[in-house]
Amino acid sequence: MSRTPPPQEAGHDARRSRQWLAGEAHGAGVDRDGLLELGAAMAALTAAAAEREPVAVAAAPVGVDPGTPIRKPLRPDLLRPLDTNAEMRWTALAGQGYVVPNDRFFVRNHTVTPRLDPDAWRLRLFGTGLRGAPARDTPVEFGLDDLRRLPAEESTALLECAGNGRRFYTDQQDEPAPGVAWDLGGVGVARWRGVRLGTVLRLAGLTGDAVDVMPEGLDPDYVTGGRNLGRVRRPLPIAKALDDVLLAYEMNGEPLPADHGFPVRVVVPGWIGISSIKWVGPMEVSATPLFSPWNTQFYRMFGPGQPAGGGTLAVQSIKSAFELAWDARVTVGEEVLLRGRSWSGAGPIDRVEVDTGDGWRPADLVAADRGGPWQRWTVRWRPPAPGRWVLRARATDVTGAVQPDRAAPNDLGYLFDGVVRHPVTAG
Numbered sequence: 001m002s003r004t005p006p007p008q009e010a011g012h013d014a015r016r017s018r019q020w021l022a023g024e025a026h027g028a029g030v031d032r033d034g035l036l037e038l039g040a041a042m043a044a045l046t047a048a049a050a051e052r053e054p055v056a057v058a059a060a061p062v063g064v065d066p067g068t069p070i071r072k073p074l075r076p077d078l079l080r081p082l083d084t085n086a087e088m089r090w091t092a093l094a095g096q097g098y099v100v101p102n103d104r105f106f107v108r109n110h111t112v113t114p115r116l117d118p119d120a121w122r123l124r125l126f127g128t129g130l131r132g133a134p135a136r137d138t139p140v141e142f143g144l145d146d147l148r149r150l151p152a153e154e155s156t157a158l159l160e161c162a163g164n165g166r167r168f169y170t171d172q173q174d175e176p177a178p179g180v181a182w183d184l185g186g187v188g189v190a191r192w193r194g195v196r197l198g199t200v201l202r203l204a205g206l207t208g209d210a211v212d213v214m215p216e217g218l219d220p221d222y223v224t225g226g227r228n229l230g231r232v233r234r235p236l237p238i239a240k241a242l243d244d245v246l247l248a249y250e251m252n253g254e255p256l257p258a259d260h261g262f263p264v265r266v267v268v269p270g271w272i273g274i275s276s277i278k279w280v281g282p283m284e285v286s287a288t289p290l291f292s293p294w295n296t297q298f299y300r301m302f303g304p305g306q307p308a309g310g311g312t313l314a315v316q317s318i319k320s321a322f323e324l325a326w327d328a329r330v331t332v333g334e335e336v337l338l339r340g341r342s343w344s345g346a347g348p349i350d351r352v353e354v355d356t357g358d359g360w361r362p363a364d365l366v367a368a369d370r371g372g373p374w375q376r377w378t379v380r381w382r383p384p385a386p387g388r389w390v391l392r393a394r395a396t397d398v399t400g401a402v403q404p405d406r407a408a409p410n411d412l413g414y415l416f417d418g419v420v421r422h423p424v425t426a427g
């Protein structure tokens with residue numbers, strides 16, 4: 001289950017940002033100047049706001065078949081394709097339980113789902129934060145069977161893309177942002193099973209000097225704005241890595257599906273989805289701060305009111321969604337049971353209100369979900385007259401954060417938290 005992240009995590013990020021701006025960056029791949037250039041490219045993209053982030057695939061790592069962008073069938077009633085990604089349709093959750101079944105769980109791929117051989121797969125830990133400071137080419141290795149022999153844990157955790165809801169910056173606020181135009185379906189909760197990252201780090205010889213851990217995916221390098229940014233990777237502070245982070249090899253009781261990181265992925269509860277690196281292979285454990293384009297250039301809050309170098313983007317925003325088709329048809333005078341879910345990276349949901357056209361009223365919360373990473377709720381509604389109606393849901397989390405009518409915009413369209421206006425037609 002997710003929990004309220006300790007406050008030191010925001011402080012950690014602000015400190016890393018200052019270090020990066022001061023030129024203390026250490027992270028394989030792209031140097032600070034290169035990233036600043038990329039920043040200019042992203043700014044240009046923002047100006048041409050309707051554009052999507054260009055996606056190009058460089059050569060796959062040796063021995064990796066680049067495969068197809070997404071391996072599982074994209075049933076149109078369950079998933080909506082978006083470039084190399086697919087979002088869950090909220091109607092596909094109607095009548096489902098707490099977790100999102102694997103066949104409809106959203107997929108966010110920077111490039112493609114790689115085909116990895118589980119027998120040859122190795123987790124490779126190296127770096128100055130491990131005893132003897134093993135080098136990248138002489139790492140401490142764990143095979144899948146090694147991980148399976150270690151004590152297993154289960155965690156019901158929510159995964160969400162930081163750009164989830166981005167479309168509403170355009171559609172509701174007329175403030176378009178570049179990037180994948182997610183509705184609200186870039187989110188899901190699953191039961192993950194695996195071994196705690198902390199257990200593996202300690203076995204690998206973690207020292208008291210370690211400050212950051214950077215998992216890298218084995219999917220093809222990510223190329224954007226004419227630059228090869230290397231493998232998808234994002235550092236985690238050691239405090240989070242030793243807390244509730246899992247190296248997961250099962251999802252909802254099945255071996256991890258190919259699109260969700262087979263054979264092993266990182267699951268970082270409460271943090272934005274990019275932290276949960278899929279198809280993890282190499283993992284640097286460092287006694288000095290680590291950086292990557294995914295915590296300096298992307299997945300930061302840029303724009304008016306944000307600090308130089310961008311604002312922190314670790315914990316997810318608060319949102320609500322109806323398990324109902326967009327423009328659903330309902331019958332005048334006939335009661336419907338409206339269902340939905342609300343969630344927040346800052347902690348469990350405390351309260352949900354719904355407006356069906358005559359003011360806010362409390363929704364009934366499913367008692368069994370209290371304290372969990374998302375909260376199911378219901379409201380009864382009898383459409384009083386034919387025509388277009390707008391349904392709205394707004395949540396409050398345990399920290400007191402309430403969804404605003406309008407989300408504060410940022411250049412890359414992250415962390416939408418505004419109340420979504422969901423149209424229905426009564427006839």
Ligand code: MTE
Pocket residue numbers: 105106107108109110111159160161162216217218219232259260261272273274275276277278279280
């Ligand atoms: N890990 C790798 N290696 N490559 C990726 O493209 N996408 C990230 C993260 N981990 C990504 C990755 C992002 S942005 C998100 S939101 C989640 O994976 C999505 O996980 P899912 O596809 O299992 O839903």
